[in-house]
Amino acid sequence: NVFNMAAVVFALLLLALPGLVSAQLTQYTPDQADWSTYQSKAIAGSNTAHDPHGVGWIPLSRWEEEKWDGTIYNPSKMTKSDFFKAICPSVDRIRGIREVFYQHNPFADNLNPTKAEVDEWHRIAINHVRALIGYTSADHKVKKDICMFARALWGDERKFTTKWDAKYNGTLGSAYGPCVGSGNSHCGATFIPDAEDQAPYLPEGHAPCKQVQGSEGILGGPKANIPWSLKWSRALCNTLAAEGFWGGHVGPFFHREKFGFSFWDSKPSDSNSHAVLRGKWTGNRMPNLYCNPSQPDCDPDNTGPVMQCCRMHGKRSMQVTTRQR
Numbered sequence: 001n002v003f004n005m006a007a008v009v010f011a012l013l014l015l016a017l018p019g020l021v022s023a024q025l026t027q028y029t030p031d032q033a034d035w036s037t038y039q040s041k042a043i044a045g046s047n048t049a050h051d052p053h054g055v056g057w058i059p060l061s062r063w064e065e066e067k068w069d070g071t072i073y074n075p076s077k078m079t080k081s082d083f084f085k086a087i088c089p090s091v092d093r094i095r096g097i098r099e100v101f102y103q104h105n106p107f108a109d110n111l112n113p114t115k116a117e118v119d120e121w122h123r124i125a126i127n128h129v130r131a132l133i134g135y136t137s138a139d140h141k142v143k144k145d146i147c148m149f150a151r152a153l154w155g156d157e158r159k160f161t162t163k164w165d166a167k168y169n170g171t172l173g174s175a176y177g178p179c180v181g182s183g184n185s186h187c188g189a190t191f192i193p194d195a196e197d198q199a200p201y202l203p204e205g206h207a208p209c210k211q212v213q214g215s216e217g218i219l220g221g222p223k224a225n226i227p228w229s230l231k232w233s234r235a236l237c238n239t240l241a242a243e244g245f246w247g248g249h250v251g252p253f254f255h256r257e258k259f260g261f262s263f264w265d266s267k268p269s270d271s272n273s274h275a276v277l278r279g280k281w282t283g284n285r286m287p288n289l290y291c292n293p294s295q296p297d298c299d300p301d302n303t304g305p306v307m308q309c310c311r312m313h314g315k316r317s318m319q320v321t322t323r324q325r
Contacts, residue, residue: 027116028149028260030201032157037265038275039112041225049110050227052098065089068096072134075245076290076300083245087132088237091221093230100128101229118228119144122261125232130254133290134305140255140286147209148260148280150201151192155216156264156278158188168193185218214282215256217249222275224265232261235277246292257283 029035043049046056052063066089073086088094106121107113113121126142157163159179168191173182175190192198195208202209221234239249252259260280267273289305291298 025114025116025120026144026203027114028119028144028146029115029262030150030153031115032201033115033153033262034265035115035263037224037268037273038228038231038263041271041273042227042231043111044225044271047225047227050107050113050229051110052093052101052229054110055227055230058092062090063098066093066095067099068132072304073132074290074300074304075133076293076298076303080244084237084241087129088233088240091234091237091241092226093233094125094129094237095132097125097128097230097233100124107228113228119149119261121228122232122259126253126259129236133254135254135286135289137305139284140305142256143258143283145258145260145280145282146202146206147212148214148258148282149262150198150209150260152260152262152278152280153201154191154193155188155280156262156276158191160264164191164193164197167197186216189216212282214280215252216281217252217277217279219249219277219279220266220274222263222277224273224275225271226275231263231275232277235279245290246294251288252279252281255286255288256281257286 048054048056052058053060071086073083075083078086086095101121104121104124106124107117123142123144130136130140130142154164158177159182162178162180165178165180168177170176170178170191172178173184173187175184175186175188177188177191179187190211192209192211198208217235217239219235219239221238222231223234226234236250236253239247243250245254258281262278262280263275264278265273266276289303291300291303293300
């Protein structure tokens with residue numbers, strides 16, 4: 001009958017939706033980025049796909065324990081350790097990330113996601129992390145940036161290869177490079193090729209990239225054999241455990257407007273190698289709405305986005321909720 005036919009059509013549309021959305025995504029990671037080992041290493045052993053349920057070492061019971069119940073975590077009221085455990089129940093994953101993944105279904109094919117899909121997933125995931133501390137307003141949402149993705153890859157190519165050395169001279173180990181043989185982890189940070197050499201890395205018609213204000217983080221936590229839904233999490237979680245919310249490398253994950261990522265396999269021949277993340281951040285540096293409890297004028301009960309909202313409207317009764325763990 002007509003009702004059954006409509007139900008079938010609707011079901012087919014739902015199945016096709018992830019693919020239709022993916023086809024409309026812009027790819028930010030340049031084609032030149034070699035991700036081949038992230039496929040061969042990740043889909044091996046107990047891993048069956050790049051979605052959370054495809055990660056073989058995480059039982060369903062653990063995912064159930066790590067759901068997010070909507071609690072807004074206030075770093076001003078929590079110890080460094082408690083805040084880390086609230087945001088990252090494990091260095092592999094972020095609280096509630098499984099539910100966010102399946103809410104958005106960012107990969108049309110969980111076995112073989114595209115670069116455009118992974119780029120978009122990282123945007124979604126970072127914004128989820130911000131939501132955990134109540135940063136949900138439009139001005140606190142992160143955005144992808146073509147030049148940040150390109151510059152992150154150029155920085156890695158400059159640091160780990162000699163691809164650019166013949167044409168672009170410099171001081172060994174400097175921020176500009178060349179870098180091979182140097183111990184400077186940020187070598188290549190300011191390297192930008194000329195407009196002609198940039199063109200193959202950028203969308204057709206995109207303006208050449210240039211130096212802009214921003215920051216960079218070189219984070220060695222991610223591993224090549226971890227599926228894409230979780231790979232980036234180790235960059236944030238390891239750093240959050242080491243530095244806390246107030247750390248310099250953690251800040252951009254919560255407060256920078258635009259980002260770009262590059263992952264570099266540190267040893268392609270090693271199945272357990274690290275996928276070093278070079279994160280580039282630019283755009284507005286949004287104000288930190290929480291006060292640092294190490295400062296004498298910090299009032300943990302009068303801080304955070306909810307209190308900021310209430311002060312603006314002349315109210316003082318609402319507070320950001322915290323849950324100690």
